[in-house]
Every structure is written in structure tokens, then in C-alpha cells.
């Protein structure tokens with residue numbers, strides 16, 4: 354049926370067969386990867402777990418202690434547990450070290466390189482410090498962390514050589530001060546990142562949690578992609594790995610439920626802008642955005658009250674730079690990096 358030249362779909366939209374096949378074939382559950390199965394498959398593979406942590410003294414200790422007790426002391430599945438101190442101003446480093454992690458500084462691992470900021474730079478520093486063949490990244494603000502968050506992520510990588518990268522997914526309650534909204538979490542995912550990826554990278558539509566902060570990959574693959582600084586890192590990693598190794602080498606694992614500290618919506622607005630910038634650079638690479646162009650880098654937001662309010666505007670204007678930079682693929686810089694100096 355055609356109304357004025359606009360084709361009108363006369364069938365109900367259906368899931369792309371490619372996405373349906375991938376989601377069926379490359380989705381597993383943490384329960385599919387029991388520790389004993391992983392130990393028998395591990396062989397000579399060394400496993401590193403990296404936690405990027407900026408001011409996470411309240412939660413990093415419990416996560417580190419759980420990994421150390423269950424996956425290092427009781428069962429030697431994890432060989433290396435690193436917390437990247439991302440310029441914290443609290444006792445993150447001391448708490449992490451006391452709980453049994455090796456602590457490296459974001460600035461320490463990027464010494465001699467341009468000073469960049471954000472989560473992506475912390476993750477890049479963690480990969481530079483890590484020595485494992487398989488590297489898992491876990492956010493340090495998780496509540497109710499369980500060992501299966503790690504075993505579920507590394508399981509496919511230890512057992513199936515055709516898998517290069519595994520993304521976690523979970524139910525995401527939005528935990529407020531006095532109430533919990535069952536599936537209210539993942540606000541940037543649902544409002545921006547999922548639509549963005551579905552529209553421009555539909556092959557990735559099967560990822561339940563494309564922005565999940567828990568994921569793992571083979572070092573030799575992770576070292577071949579750039580790390581976008583700030584909060585664009587997860588979006589860039591999915592897009593870049595899709596292009597580098599193909600959808601079939603990517604997988605996802607059900608980790609159950611994830612609770613973490615939530616940022617406010619203004620912070621998530623800045624996160625969204627960083628993700629849009631990240632997508633723009635990938636669209637340029639694909640030829641869908643004009644080379645040499647760039648969206649604006651300043652995000653203007655409004656905050657109730659405040660001393661900087663304008664005469665006729667009963668709100669404070671808050672301006673942030675939401676541009677992103679990139680650390681180049683680690684493999685290109687490895688010879689220039691300081692050997693990991695870890696204060697055990």
C-alpha cells in the first residue's frame with residue numbers, strides 16, 4: 354500500500370532473522386558456566402579481572418573480597434584482580450588493596466601519554482596493567498555482587514574458541530531512596546543507546562544490555578580496538594568489535610539482576626551526549642556522516658536555584674564539555690607503556 358509515495362508497511366514488524374539467530378545461538382546463562390567446567394577448560398589461559406573505580410570506597414571492597422575468596426583463594430580461576438584508581442578523592446585505593454586487589458593508578462598507567470579522562474581511559478589503563486589472556490571488566494559500584502558475574506562472562510571465552518567477546522545482561526531495577534522501580538534502570542540504554550544502535554547498527558539489536566558495564570574479551574582482540582574516553586567506551590567497543598571480528602564472535606550471558614549506584618538524570622544527559630559523539634565518529638567512518646564535521650561539544654543544562662541564575666531565569670545554567678577522545682589500540686602503544694608497577 355502506498356500513501357503519497359510513502360511506503361506503508363502492511364505487515365507487522367518482526368525480529369530480524371539475523372538477530373534472532375544470533376540471540377539464540379550466542380546467548381547463554383551464567384548457570385551454563387559452573388566453576389568446575391571453567392577450571393577444566395582453563396588450561397594455560399590466565400584470567401584478569403579489572404574494576405574501574407572512581408570514588409567507590411563504599412562498594413569496591415565487597416566486590417574485591419568476593420572475587421578473591423570465591424574465584425582466587427577457594428578456586429584459582431582468576432589469576433589477577435586489578436582495581437584502577439581513577440583519580441579517586443576517597444579511600445577507594447586503600448579499601449580495594451585491603452580487600453585483596455592490586456591497585457594501579459589511571460595516571461600511572463598512562464604516564465607519558467596525553468592526560469585523558471573518564472571511564473574509558475580508566476578501562477584502557479586497566480587493560481594496559483593486566484596480563485591475562487582473558488580480561489573481564491566489572492563496575493565497582495555494584496551492589497549484591499556475586500561470583501557468577503565473573504564466571505558467566507569468562508565461561509564462553511574459556512570453553513569456546515570461536516567467541517572473542519562476551520557482554521553481560523540482566524534485569525536492572527532503578528533503586529531509589531525509598532522505592533525500587535523493577536525495570537527502571539538502564540535509562541540511557543532504553544531512551545538513547547538502544548534506539549541509536551537499532552537504527553544504525555541493527556546487527557547489534559540482539560544485545561539486551563549494550564551499555565552493560567560487565568563484559569570480557571580475549572586480550573589480543575581488546576588490544577586491537579581504541580578505547581573511547583568517558584562513557585562512550587561501551588558503545589564504541591560494541592561497534593568496533595562488530596567490525597573487527599564480526600557478530601558471530603560476540604556473545605552475551607544472562608547474569609540475573611544488577612543493582613548499582615545511579616547517577617542523576619543530568620549526569621545521564623551528559624553520558625548520552627558522549628555516546629552520541631561516539632556514534633558520530635563511527636558513522637563518519639562508515640561514510641554516513643560528513644568527514645571533518647563534528648557536532649557541538651558543549652551541553653547546556655539547567656539546575657534549580659543556584660547562584661549563577663540569570664536575571665529572568667530562575668535556574669542555574671550548567672555547561673559541560675561532552676566531547677570524547679580516544680586511546681589508540683593498546684597494541685600500538687604497548688612498547689611505550691610503563692611495565693605494571695603494582696603495589697600489591
Ligand SMILES: O=c1ccn([C@@H]2O[C@H](COP(=O)(O)OP(=O)(O)O)[C@@H](O)[C@H]2O)c(=O)[nH]1
Nearest residue numbers: 405406407409439471472475492493494616
Ligand atoms: O571517570 C570515571 C568514571 C567512572 N568510573 C567507574 O566506571 C564504573 C561505571 O561508572 P558509573 O557508575 O559512573 O556509570 P553508570 O553505571 O552510572 O552508568 C564505576 O565503577 C565508576 O567508578 C571510572 O573508573 N572513572
Ligand SMILES: O=C(O)[C@@H](COP(=O)(O)O)O[C@H]1O[C@H](CO)[C@@H](O)[C@H](O)[C@H]1O
Nearest residue numbers: 538539540541542564566584587615616
Ligand atoms: O545503561 C545505562 O543506561 C547507564 C545508566 O544506568 P541507570 O539508569 O543508572 O541504571 O549505565 C550504563 O551505561 C554506562 C555507559 O555505557 C556504562 O559505563 C555503565 O557501566 C552502565 O551502568
